[in-house]
Amino acid sequence: MIEVKDLHKSFGDAHILKGISTSFDTGKTNLIIGQSGSGKTVFLKCLLGLYDFEQGEITYDGKVLSKMSVDEKRLLRAEIGMVFQGSALFDSMTIAENIMFPLQMFTKQSKSEMEDRVNIVLNRVNLTDAHNKMPSEASGGMQKRVAIARAIVNNPRYLFCDEPNSGLDPKTAIVIDNLIREITEEFQITTVINSHDMNSVMEIGEKIVFLKDGFKEWEGSKDTIFKTDNEAVTNFVYSSELFKKVRRMYIEENE
């Protein structure tokens, strides 16, 4: 579980995060949503410890991030898996080498043990014949799946995904969403996803935190987001006519 209390972050005079408090549960897919410029990425980078913050507290299963020693932070980092918006695969390595990389860096496994583990995670993300391909030879969806495989190869306790569906067609996006949800439940990971894909919100948003102008405007789940009367949330989530219609139908059905 990750808890955030009164988080403030500024860049010079620009106050980006203005006192965010929330928590992300273990074994659930937690979504951070909001418009571009709302502070989602800065929030995610603060959670990851990539940005220092002026005020507030982030705790990972009771351990305060800002009070961790260098060694504790190193251990924490080894327990974190991250899927970047652009996949961020190392383009000088093959797909198998990319996935093996965290194992080489953080474990003392033999080469055959690492290869076995790579095969397991590649099977898990339904990529069985991609070992020797270079990232540039893989499609966008394939690259995302490799990034997920790399993120989970070292059995992380926390999984962060920054816009995992960006640039993917709707069908592949759903495959990626379902994969993340299944992995989260299967391995009981605390998953935090940064997204503005409304399909993801409806599909896998077990907990949703909506940011607006650096504030936490609303939080709930995919079920409560249909019923909310928070204008900022409804304007953002149901900005298209299709989603407005879906919402009306859902409310009418439930009434």
Place this chain on the structure above:
Amino acid sequence: MKYLHNIGTYFIMIKNMFRKPTKWSVMKILILKDIDDLIIGSLGIVAFISFFVGGVVAIQTSLNISNPLIPKYLVGFATRQSIILEFAPTFISIIMAGKVGSFITSSIGTMRVTEQIDALEVMGINAINYLVFPKFIALTLYPFIISIAMFLGILGGLAACVYGGYGTYEDYIEGVQVDFIPFHMAYAFIKTMAFAFLLATIPSYYGYFMKGGALEVGKASTTSFVWTSVIIILVNYLLTSLLLG
């Protein structure tokens, strides 16, 4: 203020290059790869340029000697001095700032743009050590390239001199051997090591700290080449004043 900030950031990067080292089993592979990319990959162009510039130096020297009192071996002597003292260490380093320097900046810059450096940092890896240190170690073999440049430059001078009819083999060889000062070799290799350090670190700095997208990678490569060349020229002047002045 911006320049001071950049200089400070550069020195902090150098300090961080030696901190929190990457696992040796991984680092070993990175070093070998960088030796291949930066040293072995540069041999062809260095050999080609050295041979022909050596030839041009010999021809130019020969054509500018009209006084019969000047000994014939001067062509070999002038070629040797030009090649060892300046052409091989300095001129080749400027060329390497273009070839190797822009390769380093663009490869690290692309990693920055595509979030590969963020991925390393999230994993808790010292990205500066992971990316810059192997290049620094690979470029400790830079004197090997400069030795080849010296040899081929003098050989190119000999070929141009003899086959172009500007002098005899014996005169040229006598010139190469006459008044040889061993310290000049030490001076050349001290400069070479200093340039190797600059070639590894300045382009890495411009790649690592770049911001923006693909266009900025191109701009960073150009800026890196300009500043690496400028610093090489300044350090060349400083070392020459200190060691020979």
